Amino acid sequence: MYDLAIVGGLLINSTSKSYKDIAIRDGKIVEIADQGYLDKNQLSKAEIYNAKGKRIIPAxxxxxxxxxxxxxxxxxxxxFDSASKCAAFGGVTTFIDFTSTLPGVPLLQSVEERKTEMEKSLLDYSCHCKVVSLITPELASEAMIAEWKYSQSKDPQDKAKVLEANSLIEKTINDRLEEIPKIIKNEGIPTFKLFMTYRKASVMIDDIHLLKVLDAVKKNGGxxxxxxxxxxxxxxxxxIFAREGKLDWKYFPEYKPNLCESEAVNRVLHYAELLEAPVxxxxxxxxxxxxxxxQAQKRGVDVIAETCSHYLMLNKSYNIGEDGILYLMSPPLRSEEDQQALWKALDxxxxxxxxxxxxxxxxxxxxxxxxxGPNDFRKPISGISGIEERFTLMRWAVEQQKITEHQFVKLLCENPAKIFGCYPQKGCISVGSDADITIFDPEEVSRLERSDLHYPEELEYSIYREFEAKGKIVSTIRRGEFLVKDGLFNSEASHGMFIKRVIS
Ligand SMILES: [Zn+2]
Known part of the structure; x- marks a missing residue:
């Protein structure tokens, strides 16, 4: 017997659209039929959700x-509770966050800590494993000082100190590297995040260690x-900018110019080529x-890349003026020319x-x-919201004919699930998949004023307030359960579950 049937809606997937009825049992999609043709014997006890006039996409x-x-x-x-609510109103049913790793902390420990924190989610969840500097600053400087002393003294006692420091470093690094297969295979977390900047916070990973991690992750299928x-x-x-007094928000994009990003991108592409590793x-x-x-993709490098909604919607002119502080993030907002290149690259x-x-x-x-004190871009906390707004922003992109409604499904549903290893469980509407479904009204306008959003009350602003688009979410379904139903949040919804991921 079916639990739920969604009938009368226009189903949009990444390549086509058609009117389909969808049946759900035990959180899974069990039948997709032409309108009016679901198996009637199975429907007697099912809740029938009428989606006439609405569009249906994978969540x-x-x-x-x-x-x-x-x-x-x-x-x-x-x-993770309040984020689940915002995400659900943005049509999201699965999210992937990051571990909060500190240098010297075992990766597996940070994975376990994050998983426990994420248990509060109403959405299904996973995390990428962050790999920050593999050794603590103390350890790194001890080894450097010992090397320097020995190079000057040639004293065997100093040599012993060098060996001691180096073997401790080697052990620490090997301990981290040995965790990688366990994280990929046992934990079901095949994706990692490495930082090429933030040296002073010990978040940046040394390039030599980066290569070691890249190789270990590749060898274990991550x-x-x-x-x-x-x-x-x-x-x-x-x-330089501090010395010249150029610390107002408007200088922020210049301080990390395009080259700051593209040099690091190109370097990683070369490393990927060297090790034949996916990045x-x-x-x-x-x-x-x-x-x-x-160009790297043309050479056969296995490289996949994302952009974020803010780089598409906003440019560096937003950093001018008093509100400029709200638009600080790294990398910074760029020029209109960059935005055009991003749209083309998505296309x-x-x-x-x-x-x-x-x-x-x-x-x-x-x-x-x-x-x-005065404006100083070095000081504020940067970062921008978007988990709820992304749906409307990309509907705006459909309206502006920057992408098609099929590309919308590809970029926001199908590709993330495929790339991060939870497809076809997530990211598509097909028989056997989780019943993760977003239903929206294509005629109703979705606005992004502060009062339209579901962030905690203390948030004073809406970053995307001038954007609106036709296409308002009415219902979001996660494994057959309504998280949002006809515009109302279901605070009684059961908790999400951890999704083990495998990438090919
Ligand atoms: Zn980030």
Whole structure:
């Protein structure tokens, strides 16, 4: 017997559309039939949901977000419960966050901690495993000082100290590398995130260690993803800009120019080529990076990349003026020319998906580190919301004919599920898949004023307030259960479950 049937709606997938009725049992899609042709014997006890006049798409997968993310001594305002609500109103039923790894902490420990935190989710969930600097700053400097002393003294006692420090480093690194197969195979987390910047916070991974991780992840069937920004350019410019008094928000994009991103992207592409390893790029923002990726793909490098909704919708003009502080994120917003290159790359497949990189801080939180001082882009907490807005923003893109409604499904549902290893369980509407379905009214306008959104009350602003589009979500279904039904949130919904992922 079926539990639920969605009837009368227009089903849109990544290649076609047609009027279909969909039957659900035990959280799975069990039958898809032409209208009026579902197996009547199975329907007697089913709830019938009338989707006449509505459109039906696979629920969205959010592959890049930061919830309960400690940053600059504070934490963003969402937890996995409140994030679930925002996400559900944005048509999302599966999200993938990150572990919060610190140097010296076992990766598996941070995976377990994150999984426990994510249990509160109403959405199904997973996380990417962050790999930050493999060794602590203490250990690194001890070894360097010992090497230096020995190079000067040639004293055997100093040599012993070198060996001791190096063997401790080797052990620490090997301990981390040995965790990688366990994380991929036992935990079902095949994707990792490495940072090429934030050296001062010990988040950046040394290039030699980066190669080791890239190789270990490749050998065990995983994929490394990168926050690609050249650390030297960022640190150097920070000093120069401070000296010249160019610290207002409007200078922020210049301090991390296009080259800052594209050099790091190109470097990783070369590493990927060297090791024949698959790679992923988070938040691609520049035309130069797009071109490097396009050329690498032509050479046969296994590279997949995303951009984020803010790079598509907003450009660096948003950093001008008092509200400029709200639009600080790394990489920074770019020019209109870059935006055009991103749209083109989504269209020709160079970029495969659009994430939100959601990280929601209040204006008060962002401004707090400034005290009563002048604007200083080095100080505020950066990050931008988007987990709820992404649906409407990309509907706007459909309306503007930047993408088709089929590309919408591909970029926000199908590709993230495929790339991150939970397809066809997620990301499509087909028999045997989880019944993760988003239903929207194509005629009703969705707005993004603050009062339209479901972020916690303390959030004072809406970043995308001037955007609106036809296509308002009426219902979001996760494994056959309504998270949002006819515009109302179901706070009684059961908890989500951890999704073990495998990538081919
Ligand atoms: Zn991010």
């Amino acid at each position: 969205l997968v959010e592959p890049h977000m930061h919830i309960k993310a400690p940053l600059g001594g504070t934490v963003d305002i969402l937890d 994929r490394c993803g990168f926050h690609a920004e050249n650390n030297a350019i960022a640190e150097y410019n920070e000093e 992923y790029f988070f938040h691609i923002s520049t035309k130069e990076s797009v071109e490097f990726i396009r 020709d497949g160079t970029l495969s998906l659009v994430s939100s990189d959601n990280c929601t801080f209040t204006r008060k939180q962002k401004e707090a580190p400034l005290g009563n």
